[in-house]
Amino acid sequence: MSTGIVAGRLALVTGAGSGIGRAACQVLSREGATVIAADRNYESAVETIKTHTALASGANAVGDHSAVELDVSDSNAVQKLVQTTLKQYKVPPTIVVNSAGITRDNWLLKMSEEDYSRVLDVNLKGTFLVMQACAKALTDASLPGSIVNISSIVGKYGNMGQTNYAGSKAGVIGMSQSAAKELGKFNIRVNVILPGFIDTPIIKTVPDKVMQGILKLVPLGRIGNPIEVAEVIAFLGSDKSSFITGATLDVTGGY
Ligand code: NAP
Numbered sequence: 001m002s003t004g005i006v007a008g009r010l011a012l013v014t015g016a017g018s019g020i021g022r023a024a025c026q027v028l029s030r031e032g033a034t035v036i037a038a039d040r041n042y043e044s045a046v047e048t049i050k051t052h053t054a055l056a057s058g059a060n061a062v063g064d065h066s067a068v069e070l071d072v073s074d075s076n077a078v079q080k081l082v083q084t085t086l087k088q089y090k091v092p093p094t095i096v097v098n099s100a101g102i103t104r105d106n107w108l109l110k111m112s113e114e115d116y117s118r119v120l121d122v123n124l125k126g127t128f129l130v131m132q133a134c135a136k137a138l139t140d141a142s143l144p145g146s147i148v149n150i151s152s153i154v155g156k157y158g159n160m161g162q163t164n165y166a167g168s169k170a171g172v173i174g175m176s177q178s179a180a181k182e183l184g185k186f187n188i189r190v191n192v193i194l195p196g197f198i199d200t201p202i203i204k205t206v207p208d209k210v211m212q213g214i215l216k217l218v219p220l221g222r223i224g225n226p227i228e229v230a231e232v233i234a235f236l237g238s239d240k241s242s243f244i245t246g247a248t249l250d251v252t253g254g255y
Pocket residue numbers: 014015016017018019020021038039040041044070071072073098099100101102122126150151152153194195196197198199200201202203
């Protein structure tokens with residue numbers, strides 16, 4: 001019997017095929033949760049479960065964990081995933097981590113409507129759809145839960161070339177704080193993490209020169225590791241944070 005801080009819990013993680021989502025699966029499973037790794041890239045979600053999660057209690061090669069293909073911006077797919085989860089596990093996920101996210105950077109004066117809309121669709125609407133569907137399932141089952149939404153420090157301060165991304169991430173903050181107010185009476189907590197620069201594929205497009213400039217502004221003098229964000233996700237998912245809701249937590253090395 002696992003004794004981790006989220007032992008026995010079912011956790012749904014979106015964007016679980018890479019970066020922070022994958023690290024969240026790693027830490028949550030290490031801490032005793034059964035993990036559903038959801039990503040639009042099914043192969044990468046499978047890779048997360050097979051290679052990066054601690055084995056759960058089940059008899060097969062991946063324990064009770066599962067990998068699913070999910071585009072978070074597709075409301076039908078989100079609904080279907082919740083239904084499938086209820087069938088397979090008999091309970092809804094009581095930890096929900098919204099880590100799926102994309103960038104489509106450009107200067108404001110050059111940004112296409114398409115790039116604006118796609119980023120908002122995935123980062124903001126996708127987070128809304130997953131949060132709403134899971135919160136409904138939790139209230140239907142009269143279960144408490146913890147929702148952890150991944151915003152960005154850019155959502156608080158803005159960033160050149162990221163009007164669409166910063167807008168989506170600022171939206172995630174306001175949306176989560178509103179949801180926390182509505183869902184508190186059901187003992188469903190909603191919190192937001194604002195990562196700074198974390199070593200994942202999403203920042204690979206930042207030019208070296210720009211990155212050197214950014215590092216000068218980080219008191220800890222380095223970019224973060226996805227596991228350092230995942231440890232905070234596990235804390236917020238667990239009862240260790242039982243009186244924290246509607247909070248935003250910077251994980252930035254001080255940036
Ligand atoms: P990542 O390594 O690119 O991981 C994001 C994952 O989400 C990828 O597997 C991606 O698949 C998946 N995804 C994209 N669109 C999706 C959709 N519509 N439905 C389901 N999955 C989708 O990036 P990350 O750094 O881990 O980012 C995780 C979250 O942290 C994002 O919300 C990001 O904005 C936020 N964040 C990251 C940083 C950072 O410095 N890394 C800083 C602040 C905030 P594809 O690879 O196929 O696109």
